[in-house]
Amino acid sequence: MTDILKLIQQRQSTRAVYDPNRPVAKEEVRQIIEAARWAPTAHNMQNFEILIVDDKEVLEKIGNIKSQVSEAFIRENYQQLSFSEEELLQKKVGILGTVFPPDWRDPAKLDKAVRESRPTPLKQRIKGCPVLLIVVYDARKRAPASKGDVLGFISLGCVMENMWLMAQSLGISVHVLTVFAADAVEKEVKQILSIPDYMKVAFAFRMGHPVSKPAKHLRVRRDMEMLTCHNRFGNKGFG
Ligand SMILES: Cc1cc2nc3c(=O)[nH]c(=O)nc-3n(C[C@H](O)[C@H](O)[C@H](O)COP(=O)(O)O)c2cc1C
Structure with missing residues (x-):
């Protein structure tokens, strides 16, 4: 296992075509879900469920959904x-x-x-993907007194990061797709997967192994001095 900072720095979005013939092993999916299970959530609400979609017919149906x-x-x-x-x-x-x-x-x-x-089928984005993880949450529940349930959404972010880092540590590529939460797409996804009305889609993880090594893309982050202030807002940096 790589050390934690290296793992964090190496995690990245892989928007390549995935190889349908290189599945993600069930045990690996279980480990990614285990990482989600231990994510911190506000009030330990654990306000999420994860749908694992690996049935080719269901993936095909989802791929036929059009999004604009x-x-x-x-x-x-x-x-x-x-x-x-x-x-x-x-x-x-x-x-x-x-x-x-x-x-x-x-x-x-x-x-x-x-x-x-124009509307285009989702299959263009999930091409070859052997397994999708769709994270949903119960919109009726919220962290106590959390305005707009911002704490609930932060919690879903913690779930996302735990899953992504676990996948990274297993050498599995991930592409986050928030298009699954867009109203029109969400409606059809919910129909296909029998997700009840009160649950909302947060995001989907397209997982797998790229058909060919993805071209290296430039990844940037602000310097530490740009995002820190010492003792007073505006007092940039931390020595
Ligand atoms: C909440 C959230 C939503 C995202 N939604 C999408 C998305 O819908 N499609 C996509 O290609 N990438 C999506 N991303 C990936 C970001 O674009 C990506 O993390 C960012 O550009 C930094 O690149 P990196 O992941 O390679 O470090 C999302 C990331 C986060 C945290």
């Missing part, structure tokens, strides 16, 4: 983009624009991108 990228996504996504590796290295936050269609990267073409956004 929203106007909000296209416009707000643009704000997070860098247009060269140099810019991303300098900004240290956000994503390289080249991972998105050309019209999404050009402010003059954003209206066109919004107009031309």
Whole structure:
């Protein structure tokens, strides 16, 4: 087992095509779920359940769900983009624009991108994936006095990170898909998997092993001095 900081630094999003012939072993899935089981949650609410989907027919049905990228996504996504590796290295936050269609990267073409956004089947995103883990939560429950249940959502984030780190330590690639929580997609996912109305989809984990070694992509983070303040807000850094 790699040490914990190395594991944290190595964890990454693998948006490649996964190999349907390289399944994730049941024992490995169990270990990832065990990691989720021990995630900290506000008030120890354990406000989640995990659906493990590895049945090819069910995966096919989910793959046939169509999702359309929203106007909000296209416009707000643009704000997070860098247009060269140099810019991303300098900004240290956000994503390289080249991972998105050309019209999404050009402010003059954003209206066109919004107009031309069409529903596409999810199978384009979950291609080859032998197993999906779909994390759902009970929207009726919330951490006591937690405004907007922010503590409940933070708890789901802890679950996500525990699962992701466990997968990383097992050498299993992960791609988080929040599109599963989009209203139209969630509705169909709930129908296919018989998820009751009161449960909400938080996110899905597409897991597996890429067909070929994914191209190395630039990953950046802010320096420690940029995200810390010593004793007083604004007093940047920590010596
Ligand atoms: C709450 C959350 C939601 C995310 N949703 C998506 C998603 O829907 N699609 C996607 O490709 N990546 C998604 N990501 C992955 C982030 O884009 C990614 O973690 C970030 O760009 C940093 O890259 P890294 O994971 O390779 O370190 C999500 C991550 C988090 C924590």
